[in-house]
Amino acid sequence: xxxxxxxxxxxxxxxxxxxxxxxxxxxxxxxxxxxxxxxxxxxxxxxxxxxxxxxxxxxxxxxxxxxxxxxxxxxxxxxxxxxxxxxxxxxxxxxxxxxxxxxxxxxxxxxxxxxxxxxxxxxxxxxxxxxxxxxxxxxxxxxxxxxxxxxxxxxxxxxxxxxxxxxxxxxxxxxxxxxxxxxxxxxxxxxxxxxxxxxxxxxxxxxxxxxxxxxxxxxxxxxxxxxxxxxxxxxxxxxxxxxxxxxxxxxxxxxxxxxxxxxxxxxxxxxxxxxxxxxxxxxxxxxxxxxxxxxxxxxxxxxxxxxxxxxxxxxxxxx
Amino acid sequence: xxxxxxxxxxxxxxxxxxxxxxxxxxxxxxxxxxxxxxxxxxxxxxxxxxxxxxxxxxxxxxxxxxxxxxxxxxxxxxxxxxxxxxxxxxxxxxxxxxxxxxxxxxxxxxxxxxxxxxxxxxxxxxxxxxxxxxxxxxxxxxxxxxxxxxxxxxxxxxxxxxxxxxxxxxxxxxxxxxxxxxxxxxxxxxxxxxxxxxxxxxxxxxxxxxxxxxxxxxxxxxxxxxxxxxxxxxxxxxxxxxxxxxxxxxxxxxxxxxxxxxxxxxxxxxxxxxxxxxxxxxxxxxxxxxxxxxxxxxxxxxxxxxxxxxxxxxxxxxxxx
Numbered sequence: 001x002x003x004x005x006x007x008x009x010x011x012x013x014x015x016x017x018x019x020x021x022x023x024x025x026x027x028x029x030x031x032x033x034x035x036x037x038x039x040x041x042x043x044x045x046x047x048x049x050x051x052x053x054x055x056x057x058x059x060x061x062x063x064x065x066x067x068x069x070x071x072x073x074x075x076x077x078x079x080x081x082x083x084x085x086x087x088x089x090x091x092x093x094x095x096x097x098x099x100x101x102x103x104x105x106x107x108x109x110x111x112x113x114x115x116x117x118x119x120x121x122x123x124x125x126x127x128x129x130x131x132x133x134x135x136x137x138x139x140x141x142x143x144x145x146x147x148x149x150x151x152x153x154x155x156x157x158x159x160x161x162x163x164x165x166x167x168x169x170x171x172x173x174x175x176x177x178x179x180x181x182x183x184x185x186x187x188x189x190x191x192x193x194x195x196x197x198x199x200x201x202x203x204x205x206x207x208x209x210x211x212x213x214x215x216x217x218x219x220x221x222x223x224x225x226x227x228x229x230x231x232x233x234x235x236x237x238x239x240x241x242x243x244x245x246x247x248x249x250x251x252x253x254x255x256x257x258x259x260x261x262x263x264x265x266x267x268x269x270x271x272x273x274x275x276x277x278x279x280x281x282x283x284x285x286x287x288x289x290x291x292x293x294x295x296x297x298x299x300x301x302x303x304x305x306x307x308x309x310x311x312x313x314x315x316x317x318x319x
Numbered sequence: 320x321x322x323x324x325x326x327x328x329x330x331x332x333x334x335x336x337x338x339x340x341x342x343x344x345x346x347x348x349x350x351x352x353x354x355x356x357x358x359x360x361x362x363x364x365x366x367x368x369x370x371x372x373x374x375x376x377x378x379x380x381x382x383x384x385x386x387x388x389x390x391x392x393x394x395x396x397x398x399x400x401x402x403x404x405x406x407x408x409x410x411x412x413x414x415x416x417x418x419x420x421x422x423x424x425x426x427x428x429x430x431x432x433x434x435x436x437x438x439x440x441x442x443x444x445x446x447x448x449x450x451x452x453x454x455x456x457x458x459x460x461x462x463x464x465x466x467x468x469x470x471x472x473x474x475x476x477x478x479x480x481x482x483x484x485x486x487x488x489x490x491x492x493x494x495x496x497x498x499x500x501x502x503x504x505x506x507x508x509x510x511x512x513x514x515x516x517x518x519x520x521x522x523x524x525x526x527x528x529x530x531x532x533x534x535x536x537x538x539x540x541x542x543x544x545x546x547x548x549x550x551x552x553x554x555x556x557x558x559x560x561x562x563x564x565x566x567x568x569x570x571x572x573x574x575x576x577x578x579x580x581x582x583x584x585x586x587x588x589x590x591x592x593x594x595x596x597x598x599x600x601x602x603x604x605x606x607x608x609x610x611x612x613x614x615x616x617x618x619x620x621x622x623x624x625x626x627x628x629x630x631x632x633x634x635x636x637x638x639x640x
Binding site: 210211212214215216217218219220221222230233234307308309310 | 373375402403404405406407408411412414416419420421422423424425426433434437438469471482485486
């Protein structure tokens with residue numbers, strides 16, 4: 001098991017390295033010379049050359065990459081071109097907001113999606129199944145921005161039970177924080193829940209018709225144990241896979257959701273950075289996203305191993 | 320009174336094509352310590368008959384009538400929570416496919432202790448000790464190590480032994496073994512049958528053995544019921560059945576047994592099994608039968624006594640001489 005995790009960590013590091021190379025080259029491949037841009041249109045070639053030397057842009061690409069990765073690893077991601085603040089500080093301020101939103105959305109999605117998926121599979125062909133499948137289809141089809149606006153209209157304008165927008169840090173006032181996060185989390189989690197519901201339902205349908213479920217019934221176990229332990233355990237691999245794959249959708253969903261609910265998160269930071277051509281920030285945002293993806297996939301792989309003894313034992317010392 | 324009494328059992332399934340009758344008017348009994356073989360070809364209703372006892376048929380689509388009594392207690396109308404105390408405790412099942420019948424995500428030890436903790440109320444540790452004994456009982460070497468292993472680490476024969484260990488964990492009155500040796504190598508088959516024989520001798524377990532293999536029937540069973548198209552066509556002790564088969568279908572099955580003789584084609588029964596959707600009033604075997612007469616096409620032969628303890632459903636039974 002330890003060997004398995006180490007191997008997976010190793011490949012994760014390789015992927016992150018390749019990702020950083022791509023980001024580095026991608027920025028260099030953009031049209032235009034940063035030194036010329038920085039020096040301004042009227043600058044003499046000498047000035048441009050001086051800037052080039054100051055920022056190490058005259059060095060060969062591999063040397064530049066080593067500089068870049070060295071700076072990144074020591075936490076220096078450059079300064080925002082908008083307000084000259086260190087990028088690392090901006091990210092440290094924005095990332096937790098999005099992490100909280102994503103975690104809450106994921107919680108919503110798991111509770112609703114997996115729960116509804118199990119119910120739909122067990123009650124296949126009954127009313128509960130049609131209701132769950134219907135909501136699943138609706139949840140998949142409805143775009144976040146529309147759902148978000150609708151939720152604001154309903155909860156904040158018509159019923160006035162929840163605030164429409166804004167953000168209060170959790171450390172400052174947990175109750176206020178949750179009050180403002182619940183709508184965005186629901187909106188962001190809905191589409192996710194729909195996907196999870198459909199995948200859980202089909203995985204559970206497969207598991208419920210498996211021979212080992214019949215064996216579990218023949219032991220006289222309660223339906224709760226047959227479904228909740230024997231069938232669900234074998235469906236969880238699918239659920240975890242979908243969770244990992246959908247992380248990308250969650251991030252892009254967060255961009256839109258944060259925009260609607262005016263939450264100063266990572267998503268909003270990304271949009272703002274792109275709109276103002278704030279390259280240092282974009283570069284950092286992309287890098288953090290890549291790392292996030294790799295880490296989540298690593299966690300998914302490790303979760304697989306916990307769920308599936310065939311994976312867990314094949315990498316171990318066992319014969 | 321017999322341990323298990325099945326009377327006029329009829330089982331059908333709702334399908335898109337209508338009601339399919341899998342079993343019609345089966346009556347049989349099983350005594351303590353008896354090994355009863357249910358034999359016949361695929362689709363003859365032998366598994367459905369046996370699975371009606373622990374009620375392991377899909378509840379939504381199954382249409383069942385008749386009576387199944389265990390120790391005089393009617394099982395067909397027993398409420399589901401009570402039935403769960405019967406399953407795995409009084410009646411347990413060994414399934415055909417050892418490869419897929421064990422849960423791949425749980426250790427062997429867990430899958431055995433689970434049933435012990437459910438029915439015997441044993442502690443985790445006591446159940447573990449008992450499971451270890453059971454693994455040794457069914458002939459699994461290095462049982463302590465196997466307890467921690469997962470099904471994919473075991474061979475087919477080992478898995479089937481684990482299945483048997485689960486099935487006999489709570490010393491059931493009736494053990495249903497659904498083609499328990501079909502998926503196994505011939506050399507391993509004999510070992511598994513020995514386990515069954517041993518259990519019967521030691522615990523007095525009554526066994527319903529579902530098989531299409533007459534060799535297995537001759538090897539281990541005391542009595543046999545031959546089924547065709549959902550009905551019992553012949554019923555006798557195994558010695559009597561093999562000595563004096565009366566029904567032409569039974570005869571056909573025996574002729575189709577491969578022998579060690581060199582050359583020659585294996586005998587087969589011509590024709591097809593009739594559709595379970597229809598039930599005309601005629602002998603279901605008539606258009607495949609070498610002894611068919613006019614009366615076979617007009618009415619259905621009832622199951623009648625041919626000799627002591629020997630029943631057959633045929634107007635023109637053979638072997639009376």
